[in-house]
Amino acid sequence: MIRLSGIRIPAKTGESGLWAEAARACGARGLRDGRILKKSVDARKKDDVCLVYSVAFSADNEEDILRRVRGAENWTPALGPEFPAVDLKEGTPPAVIVGMGPAGLFAAWRLCRSGVPCILLERGRPVERRTEDVRRFWKTGELDETSNVQFGEGGAGTFSDGKLTCGTGDRRIRWVLEALASFGAPEDILYLAKPHVGTDRLKSTVTGMRRWLTEHGCQVRFETKVTGLLTENGRVTGVRATCGGTESEVPASAVILCPGNSARDTFEMLREAGAKLSAKPFSVGVRIEHRQEDVDTAQYGQTATLGTLPHSDYKLAVHLPDGRSVYTFCVCPGGYVVASASETGGVVTNGMSEYARDNENICGGLLVSVTPEDFDNDPFRAVAFQRELESSAFRLGGGGYAAPAQKVGDFLRNIPSCGPGKVIPTYKPRIKWGKLDDCLPGFVCDALRQALPQMGRKIRGFDDPDAVLTAVETRSSCPLRIERKTGGNAVGLPGLYPCGEGAGYAGGIVSAAVDGIKAAEAVCRDLV
Ligand SMILES: Cc1cc2nc3c(=O)[nH]c(=O)nc-3n(C[C@H](O)[C@H](O)[C@H](O)COP(=O)(O)OP(=O)(O)OC[C@H]3O[C@@H](n4cnc5c(N)ncnc54)[C@H](O)[C@@H]3O)c2cc1C
Numbered sequence: 028m029i030r031l032s033g034i035r036i037p038a039k040t041g042e043s044g045l046w047a048e049a050a051r052a053c054g055a056r057g058l059r060d061g062r063i064l065k066k067s068v069d070a071r072k073k074d075d076v077c078l079v080y081s082v083a084f085s086a087d088n089e090e091d092i093l094r095r096v097r098g099a100e101n102w103t104p105a106l107g108p109e110f111p112a113v114d115l116k117e118g119t120p121p122a123v124i125v126g127m128g129p130a131g132l133f134a135a136w137r138l139c140r141s142g143v144p145c146i147l148l149e150r151g152r153p154v155e156r157r158t159e160d161v162r163r164f165w166k167t168g169e170l171d172e173t174s175n176v177q178f179g180e181g182g183a184g185t186f187s188d189g190k191l192t193c194g195t196g197d198r199r200i201r202w203v204l205e206a207l208a209s210f211g212a213p214e215d216i217l218y219l220a221k222p223h224v225g226t227d228r229l230k231s232t233v234t235g236m237r238r239w240l241t242e243h244g245c246q247v248r249f250e251t252k253v254t255g256l257l258t259e260n261g262r263v264t265g266v267r268a269t270c271g272g273t274e275s276e277v278p279a280s281a282v283i284l285c286p287g288n289s290a291r292d293t294f295e296m297l298r299e300a301g302a303k304l305s306a307k308p309f310s311v312g313v314r315i316e317h318r319q320e321d322v323d324t325a326q327y328g329q330t331a332t333l334g335t336l337p338h339s340d341y342k343l344a345v346h347l348p349d350g351r352s353v354y355t356f357c358v359c360p361g362g363y364v365v366a367s368a369s370e371t372g373g374v375v376t377n378g379m380s381e382y383a384r385d386n387e388n389i390c391g392g393l394l395v396s397v398t399p400e401d402f403d404n405d406p407f408r409a410v411a412f413q414r415e416l417e418s419s420a421f422r423l424g425g426g427g428y429a430a431p432a433q434k435v436g437d438f439l440r441n442i443p444s445c446g447p448g449k450v451i452p453t454y455k456p457r458i459k460w461g462k463l464d465d466c467l468p469g470f471v472c473d474a475l476r477q478a479l480p481q482m483g484r485k486i487r488g489f490d491d492p493d494a495v496l497t498a499v500e501t502r503s504s505c506p507l508r509i510e511r512k513t514g515g516n517a518v519g520l521p522g523l524y525p526c527g528e529g530a531g532y533a534g535g536i537v538s539a540a541v542d543g544i545k546a547a548e549a550v551c552r553d554l555v
Contacts (some may be wrong), residue, residue, distance in 0.1 A: 128182020
């Protein structure tokens, strides 16, 4: 097959013109079996927005194309990865994996691929029941601390936009994308420059993955919270867990710990067990909401009206003179601001969208960096800070998980908001208009006030007076790290393999999944 890159299709033509243009660009005769390898949008020139493709195809004159056309290459589809089986000693207990977010699920997937039996322990519920629990919370404000947006099968990103971008070039990223596509995620995640799954498709992907895991040697136990570690001669040999009020001990050949960044009680348990926990930089702030149509026009110009382009997003950062940064994070085009609390009496916001990204608004985290020095390098003071922000947002919202909100124009003028303008906020169960200075620390408000006008100069309308700020976003990343040695074992606790976002080694669905795979690779190595 032939691989050809850099094929530009004007937005007004749309994808329907792709194969004719590929054939024209290289003089291919009898072009067939075409597949897209990469697709992105080039919107640098508003009057010439293009879709840019890499493609592969067969043709009658492949030899001739390879000789004549600069950049044309021979291409064969890569084979999936092969994982050697691990030869376990008789009587070796299964590996235990704590947490069923992307890190835990992919650790289990990797162990199963090498034939290592494992048990997944998850404090929350299966995704079908969890969806009902979360819907009830959004409707009524009744929070279930066991089953919510942070806890349950699929982990924190299950009710999300399911963005699958990742800043590294690790070869395991491709394994993650291919596995997700095989479990039910949309096929286009394999070639889009900015792939995303959407909450609707994520849920069925997660159940597809659970089915595969249970068919390949993994036991899954829901509503089972790990509350302690079993040790022998300083080595972790299992976990203590509680399910339905009953405590049990689960022996393990290795414990892969993937608790996510909201498992504050688990961090306490680890401190008591002697794990080395360090403070790390993280961020706090708000969600900002605009009308998608306005951001599309700012990004694509008049081309936005053609309907041939995906909804636009944005990525903005401002570095302030005092050393803090303000940046946008986890942007959800055509999405919603969602109530993401996991603790009673604390409001937490985040964002999600469906695969179609067809809601009227776009929302993104608008965050201010904080550093370990802000908390004297004490990770638990950082956790206390997060919690304090969440409870002040709860109080200002007036209870029932209503979130405080303010329009950007009012925020910049420091006057309370009383109602919406053209942007209708999407947070459920409801928002309460007011002044965000009454729940956010002064340095966060100052940083946002400096950054918003600067961001408005980068994307027209980003500081639109009617854009809505909803507080508070505190769980974008973990405030602490569980220190581990090269090879994956926790410092001071051999046999324990901390990984994923809650351990401080990942920041998103794909990087957490990759870190889970790495932890499983370390276990496979150590078990022989
Ligand atoms: C609303 C929302 C939207 C997001 N959108 C995106 C996005 O679009 N793209 C992206 O890349 N990232 C997104 N993220 C971040 C992403 O979800 C996380 O980075 C990722 O899920 C981290 O994976 P993890 O496996 O390390 O932890 P988690 O996904 O947090 O999973 C940890 C799991 O461990 C369980 N657990 C915790 N403690 C225990 C215990 N003691 N015993 C048993 N089980 C336990 C929890 O219940 C949880 O299910 C979003 C997050 C949220 C909340």
